[in-house]
Amino acid sequence: MGRYVVKRLLQAIPVLLVIATLTFFMVRLAPGGPFDEEKKVPKEIKERIEKHYGLDQPLWKQYLSYMGNLVQGDLGPSFKYAGWTVAELIGSSAPVSLMLGLLAMLIALSIGLPAGLIAALYKNSPVDYFAMSGAMIGICLPTFVMGPLLILGFSSGMGWFAPLGWYTWSDMVLPSLTLGLYYAAYVARLTRGGMLEVLSQDFIRTARAKGASERRVMLKHALKGGLLPVVAFIGPAFAGIISGSFIIETIFFIPGLGRFFVTSALNRDYTMVLGTVLFYALLIIVMNIIVDLVQAWLNPRTRLE
């Protein structure tokens, strides 16, 4: 298995290079530059600044030097935040986003899995309809509506939580809940679907015929297979969570990477945008590897190639 992980990581390198290239050109070709504010400065000075940042070179040269630095781990300076490097900024904000993402995922799983299991167990009963409608609401309400609603209810309303920030443990509840509920809905539906699919298979009928209790049937025989769709979903879900975290971070004022990304994109902070995209891509790749491993463990018939 170790060999598999190494192999996948090595395969990831060309992918990252391609992504870096794509993003590099996409950002550089966009109109507007990071130093347009400095136009007041005499032309020579502006040129000197651009030279200092290498922006006067032809595009392909800039690309090569950026890639060269990248390979050595240097992501460059941020153009918007004077004196800070991209690595520093990502370093200070990424752990926050990751924490938010993990908590949201935990919430999604700890609400969604049981909900889906129960719905599958009591299929077509009121419990089932209730759970599935709840799930549907979670899917159909965007996070930027859910967030203010939760704040209205539990922060302004009950006064249990601060309305923003990421300073204490209790601050983490509402943001993770907002993000997590959305994915909990998907997890619930997928779990239910997956379980029902597995439960209709022959080997389950055999187990029942042999006299196993319903609970044993569900937990011992069906669970592993039933969870497959959920596990397959975790990869893209995680990608969605960290890509979409900027909404939560903006509403709740969380100093995460998402908020940095949005400001950088809107401010043409080239290096920051590139650094963030690469970081996200790396994260998604790693997540996919983990997911594939878990899938293989759950379903012995999948072979790790």
Added chain:
Amino acid sequence: MKPLCCTLSLLFLAACSRPPTNVEAGLETQVLHFGNGAEPKSIDPHVGTSVGANNIISALLEGLMAEDPRTLDPVPGVAERMPEVSTDGRVYTFTIRKSAKWSNGDPVKPSDFEFSWHRMLNPELGARYAEFLYDIKNARRYNLGRKCDGGLWLFNTRKVQTAAHAAEWAKLSEPERNATFASLKPPEDSGAKPTCPFCKKNLEVPAWDDWKLADVGVRAHDANRTLVVTLENPNPLFLEKLNHYSYFPVHPPTIDRFNAHIRKDTKWTHNAGDYVGNGPFMLRNWAINARLETERNPHYWDRANVKLNGVYFYPIDKKDTEERAARAGFLHSTQSLPAHRLDFLTRKWPTHYKAEPYLGVYFYRFNVTEPPMDDARVRRAFSISVDREQLVKYVLRGGQEPAYGLSPGMGKFEAKARYKFDPAEAKRLLEEYIAEKGDAGRKLLENVELKYNTSEDHLKIAEAIQSMWKENLGVEVALLNEEWKVFMSTVEELDYQISRMGWIGDFRDPITFLDLWVTGGGNNNTGWSSAKYDDLIARARREPDLAKRFTIYNQCEDILAAEMPVLTIYFYRKHYLLHPTVKGWHPTVLDHHPLKHVYLKATD
């Protein structure tokens, strides 16, 4: 029943045992939690430009003069007492306090100020607000000039203002001078480098060491702690301007250590130990995008009168989030408020809600270099077809005043209404234009575009005005929003027909609004140029008598009203939430609330 009681009591306990809010804790800790708007690009006084940067810089540094928290009149800051002024009003002599110290214990010296203004004016640093220091003699020459072996040249778009090789220059006749000027200032895109006609050397941007050559009017005498400042012209506003952060000192050994003389992107401002300042507070921790913490400066000369133990600045740029935070007791003050909350807050939070006069004007620029906005009739038509009263009453809803002139009223200067809402006249003007230009004119009017920087509030105003133009003029204007950076470059390149801007006054004199429009002014950005206007502004700068200045200002306003390069919309009002426990905070027209005077006390 029992489980229900248990649950309810647990919930009750949970609610009671929640930790105190920042506001509640503030009464004990004397820490102020300050909503500061978007994260500043830099808190280096020679680099930062935003209001947010100003708030932080003003806490960490202090200039020669400070301001009275109620009246904003200049009071001595780092200077021991009011300066001695020469009879011609040009030479100011400041004595630095003996007790003035930097946060690392070093004494504040007059040479620190000379060093700082040197850095501020150094052209290689490219400070945006360098022009603030042009009151000082020869400052402009150092900042904008070109150097060769014979000294410094300074020219503007039309002529040479000062020449190097003074002796040789004096010998030239007028036509010879014009010819020389042409060679000295080749067109921007010709790629030719200007060379001195006398010494044949390339004209270079002055370097750090050319300060002496420029002979800027600042002399520091550390031995007797005096700083002698010579101005270009007598200026009654000079003392007030000294409170602007562009005049604040920086700690020279720190700048030396970080080699930051001409670099904006060093790390000297990032960490607690490195940011050496002379203000009431010093930097404690800067978690970028999260919070900037400051604490008392134990070396501040006036520390006995500073009651706060620290100020935490929060870079919350979403107004809704900030407003929510203030209502929840997380912040003591906000930077602004979303327009749709004003009604609600006026009714339900009157003790917290502040709506104060603020020296600023919201306006649209016209690009007068391109049709159809090159025609004054069209500009006037667009301007007088906007119903400012309705806009202010129903869209803005914050008690703002409609603007029928550029500068807001201040002190004894009255903002006279120079035109009024007149849709009939507007329509007549447009018809006249179309009658003259025919189909071409009509076509031009169909493709007008208004650009503004992305913001919900700007969008609201733009939409309202867009519908007014449709209804009153029959013109459909398209709206386009751009991010701030892109927008700034759009405006500077005159790549627009109508663009939105707001301008906050830097000090309390109308010239801070009126001098924007001089020919080639850095913030003009309309392409509008009037020699008469330039002359008036130049005269105003040299005029020490306030009444006479105001007369000149009125003449300026008349020109602006006649030619209408800008469409003024309303005068700002500052709306924010302030918790009643914040004391020592007074409404001022520049929105200055010097934090050294602020403290937190329970209201009874």
Added chain:
Amino acid sequence: MTAADQTPGASLWRDAWRRLSRNRLAVASGVAFILVTLLCVVGPFVTSYTANHADLKSSYQPPSTNHWFGTDHLGRDLFVRTLSGGRISLAVGILATAVSLVIGVAWGSIAGYFGGRLDSVMMRFVDILYSLPFVIMVILLMVWFERNFLLLFAAIGLVEWLTMARIVRGQVVSLKNTEFVEAARALGYSRLRIIFRHLLPNVIGPVIIYATLTVPAVMLLEAVLSFLGLGVQAPMSSWGLLINEGAEKIDVYPWLLAFPAVFFSLTLFSLNFIGDGLRDALDPKSSKD
């Protein structure tokens, strides 16, 4: 019967339809969706207000007989704005889905059918793009192209085609070696003809299901873009834009959020349930037994 004049799986469709019509939830959703769409298309013609008519004096009015859904900050009637916003949202949803459908189906079927090296390369490309944080890229695209309305469709569609391609490829690969395809090949039909007349009709099932589920995802994506100001631009409106405008005003002017949100959610609800229903109907091993 020759392979030429029997469309494979005809009875499959009839079975599916029967199953679908018995699914009450799906039928109800279908009806709801059609009603909403009709309302959005026809509604604005019926009311006397227009979507962009600003009447500043009547701003922020709660629902009344004059304005059934109330008014917004510029005094514009919310009822007509919700409906015309619906037009835009539905259009964006359907068009973007169509874009992703065309690209995805083409990509997937070509890769799946030709197999081998081409398949490898094409799907590798999909894998690489899958690793991109998509919303991020869309934001970059929108910032780059300065909010061209047509580009919005294309950008969103480009996000969604990947999964479509994978699904289609999977189906094509599994169908490739079935008997009726072999028969067609034996009869000498050209490759393209085989793709279009034999493979695609069988692929359509999953494609329709996925397309039905993509439309709500696209509408949600548009709403997210509106959050950043990158979606549909004023004075046009969309449900996403209206919801964003209303979201922070829940406690003061709740109708601004309530009405567009109800329409939005109802549409998403219905489409999701229709998609579920289709999935159940078209899959013989239905989970509702």
